[in-house]
Amino acid sequence: MFAIVDCNNFYASCERVFVPRLRGKPIVVLSNNDGCIIARSNEAKALGYKMGDVYFQVKERLRKDGVCVFSSNYALYGDMSRRVMQTLEAFAPEMEVYSIDEAFLDLTGFRDLLAHGQRLRATVRQHTGIPVGVGIAPTKTLAKVANFTAKKQPQYNGVCVLESPTHWEPILAALEVGEVWGIGRQHENRLHAQGVTTAFEFSQLSDTWLRKNMSVVGLRTAQELRGIPCNELKPEADARKSVTVSRSFGQRIRWWRKSNPKARTVSSGWW
Numbered sequence: 001m002f003a004i005v006d007c008n009n010f011y012a013s014c015e016r017v018f019v020p021r022l023r024g025k026p027i028v029v030l031s032n033n034d035g036c037i038i039a040r041s042n043e044a045k046a047l048g049y050k051m052g053d054v055y056f057q058v059k060e061r062l063r064k065d066g067v068c069v070f071s072s073n074y075a076l077y078g079d080m081s082r083r084v085m086q087t088l089e090a091f092a093p094e095m096e097v098y099s100i101d102e103a104f105l106d107l108t109g110f111r112d113l114l115a116h117g118q119r120l121r122a123t124v125r126q127h128t129g130i131p132v133g134v135g136i137a138p139t140k141t142l143a144k145v146a147n148f149t150a151k152k153q154p155q156y157n158g159v160c161v162l163e164s165p166t167h168w169e170p171i172l173a174a175l176e177v178g179e180v181w182g183i184g185r186q187h188e189n190r191l192h193a194q195g196v197t198t199a200f201e202f203s204q205l206s207d208t209w210l211r212k213n214m215s216v217v218g219l220r221t222a223q224e225l226r227g228i229p230c231n232e233l234k235p236e237a238d239a240r241k242s243v244t245v246s247r248s249f250g251q252r253i254r255w256w257r258k259s260n261p262k263a264r265t266v267s268s269g270w271w
């Protein structure tokens with residue numbers, strides 16, 4: 001069994017830890033040189049601010065909405081990330097730090113996974129002040145689905161365990177195929193052309209079709225959605241790959257936003 005632990009609105013949460021009066025208030029964090037929005041608290045999301053919104057274009061609106069704006073502070077986020085990861089180490093024999101705000105844990109052989117996940121979540125909150133979501137399942141791709149579900153549906157209380165097909169199949173049937181870990185825009189379009197719109201439909205495609213049209217990587221993703229693990233834990237992976245340097249120039253931003261409206265400036269995973 002794998003768990004993926006993902007910090008909620010990580011940069012925004014880091015800033016808020018040290019300013020308690022901002023609890024429950026909308027806040028956003030800006031990219032290098034204050035170019036665009038790269039993190040939002042839930043309150044800022046609810047006000048309609050998007051990842052990649054250009055700061056000078058929304059500056060006045062932010063002021064009117066009373067949103068607290070932070071320049072990014074990567075030294076702080078790196079330090080908070082280390083604290084979160086150190087706390088997580090106590091909850092599994094092996095861990096893969098997947099990005100600055102995400103880690104996979106190996107929970108093979110653990111009992112009562114829901115209680116373990118809840119304990120982990122409460123401990124990270126207590127030690128660091130950072131809220132996290134936890135997804136637990138027999139494969140990394142399903143764990144990502146579980147994590148996504150825990151984040152979107154409040155009744156899970158931040159922890160979702162998908163132990164068997166009866167748990168994950170209805171969730172996959174309601175999940176857009178483009179939300180699956182590792183399914184990029186190009187494959188999403190190809191799948192739509194094929195009439196495949198949900199993660200469940202994708203997982204039921206034939207191995208031959210998958211291999212031919214989406215290579216062995218697509219086949220593995222489908223197998224993982226069926227509960228067959230194809231991705232091992234990589235304990236030596238380091239967090240640096242996730243730190244994206246973004247620079248902004250008026251013209252280029254417009255090009256970038258038009259041609260790739262869903263692009264994210266901070267890559268903290270595939271969602």
Ligand SMILES: [Mg+2]
Nearest residue numbers: 006007009101
């Ligand atoms: Mg996150």
